[in-house]
Amino acid sequence: MAIQSGGKLRRVFQQHPDFSAVRRSHTVGVGSWTTAVTKAVSDKQEGYFMRFVSSIAITVALASAAPADVSFSLGFDTEDMAIRTIEYECDEGQPFVVHYFTSESDVLALVPVDEGHRVFVNVVSASGARYVSGRYEWWTKGENVTLTDTIKEESLLQCTPNNE
Template sequence: MKRFLLAAPLVAGLALSACATVGPQATAQLVDREWVVQNIAGQPVLAGSSATLMFGRDNRLTGDTSCNSYFADYTADQSTLTIGNAGMTKRACAPAVMNQEQRFLDVFNAVSHYRIDTAGALHLATPAGATITARAAPVTTYRCSDGSTVRASYPTSDTARVTANGQTIDMRIAVSASGARYVSDDWQWWTRGTTEGLLAPLAPGETLASAPGVTCTAR
């Protein structure tokens, strides 16, 4: 029986041991993309909330339950999916969101199969027939002035997931005079329209980057 292990927010990204790899028959469509959950056990996701899944090629599954962040190991082949014990942060949210989180966990803990339908939707299923349905968040690839590549997706209107230099960074929206600015504890991603972005490090204590960063242009 799988279980969730509570973890303090600062250590939510610590890995559980991984002892297997993604099966050779695992569809390339499953991995390395942000899946935004739309329906949990027959109920649509609450407006303004976000539950997500991201299957890495390193057998790491990460995302949000609606209220908390989680991490787990997984193995997959063409249709079967096994998710190991997971770690999770321990924030409290509004009762409706907590109820949705529990529905997510009830299905997540029992998932045994997956499929991606012809419309591109991901369906995770339990032996009893309960499902989680998700769609891939669009990803924009940028070429930056220092020669690096940045990939960005926006699971919700208030969040961004940026991958740069082999690191995936989850960010939240922040106040900006123009464009859309997202920050994590260490990084700032500032977009202007859909074609340009600026990635800059945040110094300790900063909420607005003083470093010039690198300018990135969408491919």
Template sequence: MRYAAVIAGIVLIAGTVASPLAEDLSVRLPGVPVTRIHATFECGADGVALGLPSGPFTVDYLNAGENHLAVLPIHGQALVFANVISGSGARYAAGRYIWWDAGARGVTLYADGVDGHPKAECHAVEKR
């Protein structure tokens, strides 16, 4: 139920990335403030091969208490990533994808696992 608090913030974000026919979803978790960070990234040809846009794109980070989500545009739709255990940095997972922000070491999108699978090295363009 704790992840549900963050989902309320996703509705607005998902609607901007997904089709205009997207359904609204709101979930309440009283007393837990939601912090939003919008960051712009570029990932080049490897990112496009994995479904990311060819130019700069926005990733929305939603944090509520111990819940941390990232919303990325994959194959033209908003895909919601949940924070998972990481030895370093912030690691998010959604379906077959891993979005790993390792701070100074950069950000990488992996498909089908981390070791020896397709990946795209990305770099931040702007954070607000």
């Protein structure tokens, strides 16, 4: 696009509010016109970009602050699945219930942790049944059960089944 040094194009730039930089430097020459137009357009694009980034940041902040009601279903064939429910008593706190879901290929435990329930998956163990979920380990050996925080390397609970 050729830029004219006067006339109609100059009047358009002088009247348009987004091109105030052009209005201030239009008398200097064609080189200044090009520089001023480029700067005005890039400033305008930067404004759009900043508004876009701000709106993304606000959306992410609101989405992460919103409470999530999450649910899921486990696809087990009920003919192939056994469900065991065991109540445990621990040294500290109230008794609680753990549900074990066993199929031909998978064993899961639903354990109350962190004021909710976590799904623990059975993994290889030298002895007993060992289940993991994130940083937690639920390990049953004979009549003893231990909940461990593997990152802090500390036992959180020592429990035994309630045989009433």
